[in-house]
Amino acid sequence: MPRPLRFAVFGAGFWARCQLAAWREVNGVTCVAIYNRTRPRAEALAAACGIPAVFDDPVALLEAVRPDFIDNITEVGGHLPLSLLCARHRVPCICQKPMAGSLADARRMVGAFQRAKTPFLVHENWRWQAPLRQLGVLLASEIVGTPLRARLTMVSGFDVFGNQPALRTLDHFILMDLGSHLLDVSRALFGEARTLACRTSHTLHHEVAGENLATLLLTMGPAATHVVIELGYTRTPLEPGRRELFPQTLAFVEGTNGSIELAPDCTIRVTTRRGTRTSRHAPLAYPWVDAAYALVQASIVPCNIDLLAALRGRRRAETTGSDNLKTMALVFAAYKSARTGRTIAFPS
Amino acid sequence: MPRPLRFAVFGAGFWARCQLAAWREVNGVTCVAIYNRTRPRAEALAAACGIPAVFDDPVALLEAVRPDFIDNITEVGGHLPLSLLCARHRVPCICQKPMAGSLADARRMVGAFQRAKTPFLVHENWRWQAPLRQLGVLLASEIVGTPLRARLTMVSGFDVFGNQPALRTLDHFILMDLGSHLLDVSRALFGEARTLACRTSHTLHHEVAGENLATLLLTMGPAATHVVIELGYTRTPLEPGRRELFPQTLAFVEGTNGSIELAPDCTIRVTTRRGTRTSRHAPLAYPWVDAAYALVQASIVPCNIDLLAALRGRRRAETTGSDNLKTMALVFAAYKSARTGRTIAFPS
Incomplete structure (x- = not known):
């Protein structure tokens, strides 16, 4: 039995609370300290979660506690300075998604940890959701052959704000x-990605400063699969149980030998020449999850398990900083495409 | 009661047969002659439909019969020469879609009829399908406010060949x-359209010479609505009754005040803050329709009614040649986008 890893959390907001709960579902890891700029919020969360030490200065935390790793769960503005701080102290760091506010910042962060020969990982949990994970298994099995086209839809009227x-x-x-x-x-x-085209709209001028609707068309991977991504937080009334499914991603994949639908209620429908097979992939019902976010919050556990295995040197995490740079490159390419009206091509 | 219009048909293939049946559902019009390059096919169709005169020379038909208009139901290769022939004889002409094999040809055809001051219309029936027509009524009513995004899907494993x-x-x-x-x-x-990006794939190399999968992302109209169009004839097995719905178009529209789903079985689901309202818009069950094409073939009747009203000078048809030039411009822009990998912008 290896010794438990001692980690500290940066941040004390909505996601810090549930990521701490998710860490408690994982054996061999314990939270020993928390930093937050606004100390009372950190104290409240520490009291609720039994964290023994509270700091409002991250340097003081690193020097006093010497944690095995940091889980940086601050807003995006905190990612660059706190990541660079960890790199300077050669403390492995998990950074919340989105990694950074610009691609230059993201590259700087990844580069700093590479030079420090210190692990840098990104907490990107969406791919760990049970139905999407099963979709990945089905695609890898090639039961529907080569994927020709796919559509991923995450559109909701839910009040995320x-x-x-x-x-x-x-x-x-x-x-x-x-x-x-x-x-x-x-x-x-x-x-x-091979190519990416994106259109955005900003429809909630009184509520939100940024774009709240985006539609993307990409070609991806060895099969140059056409991938459509539909994103929307527009307060549009959608039919409950059929279209209003926050936070579930719907998907439809057309392959050479069949099709896969990721349907409401975490149901997957696989159709081949032999007919349609249906299965359900609901999230595990942890007692600490907010029911409105169950699918997302439950996915934090397998995400953390993967990150912890990497921190123990057992395997490469799926969402390393350098892997996530490729995701961030697509995010910023999407903004560029929307701004210029052009399609972005990526060198292969 | 105005005198019946006497028309002749060019072509004797699959669609000629059902367009003739559809004309018989319309009062005040009668087919007096048919031309086909291969005379026996024209003779067979004439016998089946009670058409009194058969020609294998279109000039001879025009000179002998002097029809009020031509319904040109030949393959695309016949559209340019036969349209120009009608223009020279100043005989109004309905041209089958797609209008022409190139945008230059399409412009030449429209220009020839403009110079001849002779009506030129396009038989484009898809927009006359009952559920799509109702979708148009709902959008015009603004019951869901401004359309922010729409997706149109026509994907099928049906053997159209x-x-x-x-x-x-x-x-x-x-x-x-x-x-x-x-x-x-x-x-x-x-x-x-304001902008258009398109990707195509060619997956049935042994069966089809051209591309059989296409995905488009456009921005359209005063609201710069994001419009995704998914097209596929890839023989992909799709779930019957849920995804395999040939020839039904599925649609989903997100508006500022609600959403509209064009669902299987010609059902429309409108969701607003007041809830979801469902209605069904099945095609009229004409005895002559091929059951596999019912939705398309039934739409030929209202399409013909609109074209006939225009030929009688009662109103402007929806699908005039000059209107359809804009559709053809999008088709060829889509090929250009797929070929170059670029987004095409249209001057407003």
Whole structure:
């Protein structure tokens, strides 16, 4: 039995609370300290979660606690400075998605950890959702042959701003917040992007500073699969149980030998020449999850398991910093495409 | 009661047979002659439909019969020469879609009729399908507010080549055959295109000469609505009754105040803050329709009614030659985008 890893959390917001709960589902890891700029929020979370030490200075935390790794769960503005701080102290760091506010910042962060020969990972959990994971297994099995086209849809009228008010003020909103997730999923499922075209709209002028609707058309991977990604937080009334499914991603994949539908209620429908087979892939019902976010929050556990295995040197994590640079490159390419009206091509 | 219009048909293939049946559902019009290059096919159709005169020379037909108009139901290769022939004889002409094999040809045809001051119309029936028509009514009512995004899907494993073997040999296949329909529908529903990006694939190398999968992303109309169009004849097994719905177009529209789903079985689901309302818009069950094509073939009747009203000078047809030039411009822009990998912008 290896010794437990001692980690500290940076940040004390909505996601820090549930990522801490998810860490408690994983054996061999314990949270020993928390830093937050606003100390009372950190104290409240520490009291709720039994974290023994609270700091409002991250340097003091690193020097006093000497944790095995940091889980940096701050807003995007905190990612660059706190990551560089960890790199300077050669403390392995998990950075919340989206990794950075610009591709230059993201590259700087990854480069700093490479030079420090210190692990740098990204907490990108969307690809760990049970139905999307099963979709990946089915695609890898080639039961539907080569994927010719895929559509990923994450559109909801849900009030995401209630729990995460900072989202209202971002100049770059839905492509950063949700696009980073779905572009990461599309890479995991279909391979690296060859081309990308994106259109965005900003429809909630009084509520949100950034774009809140985005539609992407990519070609990806060895099969040059056509991939459509539909993102929307527009408050559009959608039919409950059929179209209003926050936070479930719907998907439809057409392959050479069959098709796969990721349908409501975490159901997957696989159709081949032999007929249609249906299965359900609901999230595990952890007692600490917010019911409105169950699918997302439950996926934090397998995400953390993968990251922890990498921190123990047992395997390469799926969402390393350098892997996630490719996701961030797509996010910023999407903004560029929307701004210029052009299609972006990626060298293979 | 105005005198009946006497028309002649050019062509004697799959669609000539059912367009003739559809004309018999319309009062005040009678088919007096048929031309086909291969005379026996014309004779067989004439016998079946009670057409009194058969020609294997279109000039002879025009001079002998002096019809009020021509319904040109030949393959695309016959559209330019036969249209120009009608223009020279100042005989109004309905041309089958797709109008022409190139944008230059299409412009030449429209120009010839303009100079001859003779009506030139296009038989483009997809927009006359009952569910798509109702979708147009709903959008015009603004019950869901401004359309922010729309997706039109026409994907099927149906063997379209069995009834139309000529489709196998076309270098330009699905964008011409099906794309012309759906781009026309998208114009009717959302307005003229502002930008267009398209990707195509050719997956049935042994069966079809041209591309058989296409995915488009456009912005259209005053709201710059994001419009995704998915086209596929790839023989991919799809779930019957849920995804395999030939020839039904599925659609999903997100508006500022609600959403509209064009669902299987010609059902429309409208969701607003007041809930979801469902209605069904099945095609009229004409005895002559081929059950596999019921939705398309029934739409020929209202299409013909609109064209006939225009030929009688009562109103402007929806699908005039000059209107359809805009649809053809999108078809050829889609080929250009797919070939160059670029997004095409249209001057407003």
